[in-house]
Amino acid sequence: MIVKESESQILVVDDDREIRSLLADYLEKNGLKTLVAADGASMWRALDTARVDLIVLDLMLPGEDGLTLCRTLRARSNLPIIMLTARREPLDRILGLEMGADDYLPKPFEPRELLARIRSVLRRAQALPENLELPAAKRIVFAGWRLDLEARHLLSEQGIVVLLSGAEFRLLKVFLDHPHSVLNRDQLLDLTRGRTTEPFDRSVDLQVSRLRQKLADDAHSPRIIKTVRNEGYVLAVPVVPEH
Numbered sequence: 001m002i003v004k005e006s007e008s009q010i011l012v013v014d015d016d017r018e019i020r021s022l023l024a025d026y027l028e029k030n031g032l033k034t035l036v037a038a039d040g041a042s043m044w045r046a047l048d049t050a051r052v053d054l055i056v057l058d059l060m061l062p063g064e065d066g067l068t069l070c071r072t073l074r075a076r077s078n079l080p081i082i083m084l085t086a087r088r089e090p091l092d093r094i095l096g097l098e099m100g101a102d103d104y105l106p107k108p109f110e111p112r113e114l115l116a117r118i119r120s121v122l123r124r125a126q127a128l129p130e131n132l133e134l135p136a137a138k139r140i141v142f143a144g145w146r147l148d149l150e151a152r153h154l155l156s157e158q159g160i161v162v163l164l165s166g167a168e169f170r171l172l173k174v175f176l177d178h179p180h181s182v183l184n185r186d187q188l189l190d191l192t193r194g195r196t197t198e199p200f201d202r203s204v205d206l207q208v209s210r211l212r213q214k215l216a217d218d219a220h221s222p223r224i225i226k227t228v229r230n231e232g233y234v235l236a237v238p239v240v241p242e243h
Contacts, residue, residue: 008122009033009051013043013069014058014084023056026111032118040064052079054122056114057101059085074100074170075149076137078177078191080121082114100170102190124190137241140176143224145215146242147172154214162214167192171207175225175235184232208233 010032012023020036027034035050037043039062046052055073059066070081081100086107102121105114139155140147146155152169154162164172170192174183183191185204192204208225211217217224226236 008053009035010054010056010118011035011037011046011052012056013037015039015061023111027115030115040069043069054080054118056082056084059083070101080125082117082121137243139242141240141242142176143237147176164214167207168211168214171211176239179235179239182228182231182234
């Protein structure tokens, strides 16, 4: 479903009351409906009771931290996530993006910069094909394979575990979330790594090739991930969630 920006609802998850209040006021004044949460538990309650189009998620939270919450969110959906942190170590940024965040902003920051990034991520999300909803799925079955969303590995029909890198897992999850939809390189980059790569980065071709090898999918005549000439790639097999 296409949601106009004026109808978009943002969930700000931060344990700092002043930041929550400041961001909620600023985003509301700029036409974005805003909900707030102080921790992971209140974030899940908000997601259970309201439609949310994007989450602004602080890294340092009481209880479950932002990285853990981001990883859990990404395993369940493609809901856009922008991570915030007061820590400036490059490792924090890398980990956040590895866990599936769409963008990353260090504190302190200008609210207008966050607003610009929110609008950019929302525009990209609206340009993507409809997502296959897999609520609370623990595994996804396709072409005799099972993708374990909790262990983040593949299981063959013979019960053999095939380990995946973070990039391979994210790419496969994207294909499984959008079966029978042709995805071009730009869309695959947006869905797997957000704005951290150049729009025409050909590394996605290498990732597809590696993923086909893990799936024993013949590169010359693939049956699972097919190449659509001049358009992109498509997952060409049925997908079934397991709970």
